[in-house]
Amino acid sequence: MKRYLNTYKQELLESVIPFWLQHSKDSSYGGYFTCLDRKGQVYDTDKFVWLQAREVWMFATLFDKVEARAEWLEMARHGLSFLKEKAKDKEGNFYFSLDQKGNPLIQPYNIFSDCFAAMAFAACYRVDPVQEYADLALATFDNILQRSANPKGRYNKTYPGTRNLKSFALPMILSNLTLELEHLLGEERVNETSRNIIEEVMEVFYQPESGLILENVLEDGSFSDSFDGRLTSPGHAIEAMWFMLDLARRYGDTALRDKAIERGLRTLEYGWDPPYGGIYYFLDSKGYPPDKLEWNQKLWWVHLETLVFLAKAYEMSGNLQSLNWFEKVHEYTWSHFRDPDYAEWYGYLDRYGKVQLPLKGGKWKGCFHVPRGLFQVWKTLEKL
Amino acid sequence: MKRYLNTYKQELLESVIPFWLQHSKDSSYGGYFTCLDRKGQVYDTDKFVWLQAREVWMFATLFDKVEARAEWLEMARHGLSFLKEKAKDKEGNFYFSLDQKGNPLIQPYNIFSDCFAAMAFAACYRVDPVQEYADLALATFDNILQRSANPKGRYNKTYPGTRNLKSFALPMILSNLTLELEHLLGEERVNETSRNIIEEVMEVFYQPESGLILENVLEDGSFSDSFDGRLTSPGHAIEAMWFMLDLARRYGDTALRDKAIERGLRTLEYGWDPPYGGIYYFLDSKGYPPDKLEWNQKLWWVHLETLVFLAKAYEMSGNLQSLNWFEKVHEYTWSHFRDPDYAEWYGYLDRYGKVQLPLKGGKWKGCFHVPRGLFQVWKTLEKL
Numbered sequence: 001m002k003r004y005l006n007t008y009k010q011e012l013l014e015s016v017i018p019f020w021l022q023h024s025k026d027s028s029y030g031g032y033f034t035c036l037d038r039k040g041q042v043y044d045t046d047k048f049v050w051l052q053a054r055e056v057w058m059f060a061t062l063f064d065k066v067e068a069r070a071e072w073l074e075m076a077r078h079g080l081s082f083l084k085e086k087a088k089d090k091e092g093n094f095y096f097s098l099d100q101k102g103n104p105l106i107q108p109y110n111i112f113s114d115c116f117a118a119m120a121f122a123a124c125y126r127v128d129p130v131q132e133y134a135d136l137a138l139a140t141f142d143n144i145l146q147r148s149a150n151p152k153g154r155y156n157k158t159y160p161g162t163r164n165l166k167s168f169a170l171p172m173i174l175s176n177l178t179l180e181l182e183h184l185l186g187e188e189r190v191n192e193t194s195r196n197i198i199e200e201v202m203e204v205f206y207q208p209e210s211g212l213i214l215e216n217v218l219e220d221g222s223f224s225d226s227f228d229g230r231l232t233s234p235g236h237a238i239e240a241m242w243f244m245l246d247l248a249r250r251y252g253d254t255a256l257r258d259k260a261i262e263r264g265l266r267t268l269e270y271g272w273d274p275p276y277g278g279i280y281y282f283l284d285s286k287g288y289p290p291d292k293l294e295w296n297q298k299l300w301w302v303h304l305e306t307l308v309f310l311a312k313a314y315e316m317s318g319n320l321q322s323l324n325w326f327e328k329v330h331e332y333t334w335s336h337f338r339d340p341d342y343a344e345w346y347g348y349l350d351r352y353g354k355v356q357l358p359l360k361g362g363k364w365k366g367c368f369h370v371p372r373g374l375f376q377v378w379k380t381l382e383k384l
Numbered sequence: 385m386k387r388y389l390n391t392y393k394q395e396l397l398e399s400v401i402p403f404w405l406q407h408s409k410d411s412s413y414g415g416y417f418t419c420l421d422r423k424g425q426v427y428d429t430d431k432f433v434w435l436q437a438r439e440v441w442m443f444a445t446l447f448d449k450v451e452a453r454a455e456w457l458e459m460a461r462h463g464l465s466f467l468k469e470k471a472k473d474k475e476g477n478f479y480f481s482l483d484q485k486g487n488p489l490i491q492p493y494n495i496f497s498d499c500f501a502a503m504a505f506a507a508c509y510r511v512d513p514v515q516e517y518a519d520l521a522l523a524t525f526d527n528i529l530q531r532s533a534n535p536k537g538r539y540n541k542t543y544p545g546t547r548n549l550k551s552f553a554l555p556m557i558l559s560n561l562t563l564e565l566e567h568l569l570g571e572e573r574v575n576e577t578s579r580n581i582i583e584e585v586m587e588v589f590y591q592p593e594s595g596l597i598l599e600n601v602l603e604d605g606s607f608s609d610s611f612d613g614r615l616t617s618p619g620h621a622i623e624a625m626w627f628m629l630d631l632a633r634r635y636g637d638t639a640l641r642d643k644a645i646e647r648g649l650r651t652l653e654y655g656w657d658p659p660y661g662g663i664y665y666f667l668d669s670k671g672y673p674p675d676k677l678e679w680n681q682k683l684w685w686v687h688l689e690t691l692v693f694l695a696k697a698y699e700m701s702g703n704l705q706s707l708n709w710f711e712k713v714h715e716y717t718w719s720h721f722r723d724p725d726y727a728e729w730y731g732y733l734d735r736y737g738k739v740q741l742p743l744k745g746g747k748w749k750g751c752f753h754v755p756r757g758l759f760q761v762w763k764t765l766e767k768l
């Protein structure tokens with residue numbers, strides 16, 4: 001596996017990061033463009049707050065973990081000002097989207113904008129210890145926890161009481177966020193929060209009969225035989241398993257490590273599409289038709305997160321299944337998502353592996369999963 | 385074209401309607417199952433209110449317009465009781481969905497449930513003149529008009545003022561609903577409402593430069609260069625054009641007729657996918673990547689509504705382009721959506737025409753577009 005080290009490193013530093021540096025900065029109004037076509041031309045100027053925050057996080061993290069390049073810090077600061085000044089309402093909730101100038105377009109109807117904003121502030125504080133950044137990160141984190149019982153707030157369309165579901169997305173993202181904020185939260189608070197999160201991710205949303213992690217369960221943790229209750233997202237579950245591997249490493253917990261590897265591999269086998277290759281976006285755990293029309297598409301982030309999981313699983317355990325799967329997923333991912341002619345990767349393939357949206361960035365794809373995935377695999381391979 | 389008359393009639397009366405009669409009735413809790421697999425087996429028991437209402441409307445309409453079969457009336461009444469007793473909140477708004485027993489699941493976050501409920505009550509009143517049905521139809525219609533300035537109510541996630549868009553769906557559906565309620569509204573009110581609706585559908589959402597109808601425009605009718613503002617849905621626009629043809633017939637308005645035919649054909653040429661056949665679900669009017677991942681799929685209702693439009697266009701004008709397009713769309717539709725082995729039609733094909741969800745009914749597909757489309761084409765061909 002180690003022979004791929006330079007492939008990942010070079011792609012990150014010589015192609016993907018230069019693409020975002022060159023094309024995504026909005027020098028007129030601040031923040032970043034993320035709707036970029038195949039060659040990097042802007043085709044829409046709206047600013048999606050979670051993608052703004054993710055790009056800030058990415059550049060601050062590169063500066064912190066790879067090399068103290070001034071242009072990376074400058075790029076992170078550029079996005080951070082916009083995020084601080086334009087992206088939150090009076091109560092400290094982060095909007096979903098803004099127009100180019102930073103006027104709010106879509107209300108804070110979930111807390112994912114806030115999660116990535118907290119990560120962005122925390123990463124910036126690490127490289128640029130301005131007290132305001134730490135305060136913003138902690139205030140946002142507290143606000144997330146406060147809102148976590150009803151993350152959609154007044155925009156929640158569920159009628160209370162009939163079928164109260166809770167979503168895997170929240171504990172999953174908190175497991176990563178908590179570690180990202182460790183320098184601000186302190187060890188004790190991280191330990192406390194992590195214990196509960198590991199329980200949620202590894203037990204509450206896990207269904208022993210099928211060996212699968214469900215996207216939604218009833219409040220008491222039981223199965224709901226409904227569209228939402230049957231839903232699985234293999235990429236989501238596998239991404240969570242590498243967050244668990246990071247926690248297992250932190251605590252030297254080999255039982256957690258082995259369980260995370262086993263479940264990640266089980267999910268990958270379940271989610272792989274043998275005739276055409278690649279991993280499905282959504283599957284119904286009972287094999288019924290899912291209600292998501294995009295269920296059989298192959299998405300970039302699913303494959304990158306799977307590569308991170310497999311690299312970490314192999315590095316931490318020497319597990320040979322992880323090695324073999326890494327080769328297979330690496331081959332599919334690099335030959336289908338990478339654009340051989342222009343920088344950055346495609347995001348959306350149909351079931352058969354054909355590019356079905358020729359964009360490099362959009363409303364849901366920004367400077368995040370490709371560079372973070374390349375970075376994580378590169379750094380993991382360095383340990384081998 | 386007339387040689388297809390029996391094809392449409394037989395498919396409706398001998399295959400599609402028997403399928404719903406046999407499989408969709410929930411004798412235990414009332415209402416209908418709509419999540420039916422290829423053979424008609426129930427795979428999910430939730431009740432989606434707009435599909436409940438559409439099925440009531442369909443059976444009442446068959447009883448009224450085709451033949452006074454007792455089983456059709458009984459089936460309509462069966463759904464109507466459930467709709468009356470379970471589907472609305474205290475303010476008279478209709479929920480989006482209920483569980484099998486009729487407990488509310490998803491709040492009334494838009495007014496499409498209400499539109500189809502009003503149609504269902506009005507159709508039942510026509511065949512079964514119970515005053516309560518008329519009262520419910522009119523009260524629901526008034527409520528729709530009252531809510532039309534902000535159809536999503538408190539669930540509206542748009543930040544007010546930055547980019548206030550209005551949606552084509554509302555005038556489009558009202559153009560059909562008004563005629564469906566004519567026996568209750570009276571001629572004068574229909575005329576008054578229709579004038580405004582025709583203006584909205586034919587002028588406000590129409591973009592002369594491209595010859596296309598947009599899904600969303602700014603409140604003053606101008607173009608918004610954004611994902612929502614650039615969005616087109618060819619099937620939606622073409623369906624609206626046959627509503628316009630019905631209005632043109634009603635008023636003997638040949639100018640409206642010709643304009644509707646011209647725009648429907650223009651939209652069809654734009655939405656047709658030459659290499660693989662079929663009509664795209666969504667396209668960006670500037671040719672940019674749409675934000676809908678399902679944009680290039682081929683959906684049953686788009687094709688059925690197009691056949692209705694083409695049949696009406698040809699019958700009303702003798703337009704030869706409509707005739708030629710009818711042959712082409714008929715061939716694609718019958719060979720791809722119809723299941724040769726079991727009753728009812730598939731709903732969801734991928735771009736290449738392969739079935740990608742093997743269901744006959746689900747969360748969005750019920751007893752509506754296939755039977756209504758077959759019925760409309762059959763009745764139009766009878767006039768030739």
